[in-house]
Amino acid sequence: MHRGAVAEIDLDAIAHNLGVVGRMSGRRPVIAVVKADAYGHGAVEVSKRLAEEGISHLAVAFVGEAIRLREAGIRTPIIVLFDKQDLPPIFEFDLIPVVHDLKFAERLSREAGKRGRVLDIHVKIDTGMGRLGFNRGELARQVMTVAKLDSLSIKGLMSHFSDSDVADKSFAEIQLGKFIAVRETLLKNLKRPAELLCHMANSAATMTLRQAHFDAVRAGLMLYGCSPLQKSEAGSQKSGERRGSTLHLRPAMKVKTEIITLRRLKKGTPVSYGRTFITRRESLIAVLPVGYADGISRAFSNNADVLVRGRRAPIVGRVCMDLMMADVTEIKGVKEGDEAVLLGRQGRAEITAGELADRIATVPYEVLTSMGTRSRKAYVSSGSTRKSNIKRA
Numbered sequence: 001m002h003r004g005a006v007a008e009i010d011l012d013a014i015a016h017n018l019g020v021v022g023r024m025s026g027r028r029p030v031i032a033v034v035k036a037d038a039y040g041h042g043a044v045e046v047s048k049r050l051a052e053e054g055i056s057h058l059a060v061a062f063v064g065e066a067i068r069l070r071e072a073g074i075r076t077p078i079i080v081l082f083d084k085q086d087l088p089p090i091f092e093f094d095l096i097p098v099v100h101d102l103k104f105a106e107r108l109s110r111e112a113g114k115r116g117r118v119l120d121i122h123v124k125i126d127t128g129m130g131r132l133g134f135n136r137g138e139l140a141r142q143v144m145t146v147a148k149l150d151s152l153s154i155k156g157l158m159s160h161f162s163d164s165d166v167a168d169k170s171f172a173e174i175q176l177g178k179f180i181a182v183r184e185t186l187l188k189n190l191k192r193p194a195e196l197l198c199h200m201a202n203s204a205a206t207m208t209l210r211q212a213h214f215d216a217v218r219a220g221l222m223l224y225g226c227s228p229l230q231k232s233e234a235g236s237q238k239s240g241e242r243r244g245s246t247l248h249l250r251p252a253m254k255v256k257t258e259i260i261t262l263r264r265l266k267k268g269t270p271v272s273y274g275r276t277f278i279t280r281r282e283s284l285i286a287v288l289p290v291g292y293a294d295g296i297s298r299a300f301s302n303n304a305d306v307l308v309r310g311r312r313a314p315i316v317g318r319v320c321m322d323l324m325m326a327d328v329t330e331i332k333g334v335k336e337g338d339e340a341v342l343l344g345r346q347g348r349a350e351i352t353a354g355e356l357a358d359r360i361a362t363v364p365y366e367v368l369t370s371m372g373t374r375s376r377k378a379y380v381s382s383g384s385t386r387k388s389n390i391k392r393a
Helices: 011-024 035-039 043-052 063-071 087-092 102-114 139-147 170-189 203-208 243-247 353-359 364-373
Strands: 006-010 030-033 057-060 078-080 096-099 119-124 152-158 197-199 217-219 253-258 261-265 283-288 305-308 311-316 324-327 339-346 349-351 376-380
Touching: 006 011, 006 364, 011 030, 011 043, 011 203, 011 217, 035 043, 035 364, 043 057, 043 063, 057 063, 063 078, 063 087, 087 102, 096 102, 096 152, 102 119, 102 139, 102 152, 119 139, 139 152, 139 170, 152 170, 203 217, 253 364, 305 324, 305 349, 311 349, 339 364, 353 364
Parallel strands: 006 376, 030 057, 030 217, 057 078, 078 096, 096 119, 119 152, 152 197
Antiparallel strands: 006 253, 253 339, 261 283, 283 324, 305 311, 305 339, 311 324, 339 349
16 A cells, blocks of 8 residues: 555635635735645646636746746746746746845846846845845835846835734734835836736735735635634634635645554553553554654644544544554444545544644644645546636736
8 A cells, every 4th residue: 555645636626715815806916826836735736727717927936846837838927936046947947036135136137138138027025024035224225226237127026924814913014014115116216117016915914904915916825725814813713713714715635544454452551652642441543554754743643633434533642653543432333444534524524724733833834735745646626616717917
């Protein structure tokens, strides 16, 4: 048998979620973030479907991710968010680099000049994230210095919120103010200001900060059917639930495996390393062929459930490298080979990425990328979807 789990990816759900983003953003162009293998969902297949739905741009972290999409035949404009090392592929594969500093801009301009080209770029300013972007001195002046380089053409201006997922939007408002000031300067001074695509809204800001929508929104987690909002922002909800359900988002990933064996254990029997779980009764324990080597966090030990025959079965004992155990004593008719769902829906029961993230004090992004990237992919269809009717830039 193959090790690990299978991740079923519903591309119709992703198309549906794109429609939700389009409606929330007033039909603005959507920049789809497909970095990290589309958050574990499979960047090539996801990007192909998004292209069919009329996506404006795709966004990846590094050049290598963009090359993979180009080699798969995807012609949609691709923004490279972080990479500043590999210059030739930017030209060879028709990519749009994000410029974070003047030295990188000058290198790009020289390379473009050698090739007799004018390269389209997006410029990033650091309005408070403290990670990448122009951030010293007067931001608008720095960006205009880039605009004067002969072989570059600024087609986009962007920034990134540090905490738009929380209820208190005071710092986000400060970031917005800085961004708007630079935007206004560019619009006054660029030769073709109408071509400038300003984007700052990630999924959380798309949901909660309409004034940050500008010319396009940059959606990531929403496309995959999860809400990025923290509980305080999402409102009073049950544990593990986030606002995604009220937005009619549809989770696109289901991670499942099969029971490889069932063990009848007496009361007082320890299970797994360290004897962190000891049976309190005669118990039926299912052994599953997945572990932390497959992206199932060890922190789920005695701290999460799986779904078997539409019911929750608690994970018991420590998650091992290759195996984990679940208590199925209360589930009638369970047998070897039964499906066990680690993430997603089975019958009326569901385990969400938000729930799992809350269990181990992390974010849904980590759950999806960990589970999805290390699972075998199977692409499924949940039914027909209407075109998302979003605008192209």
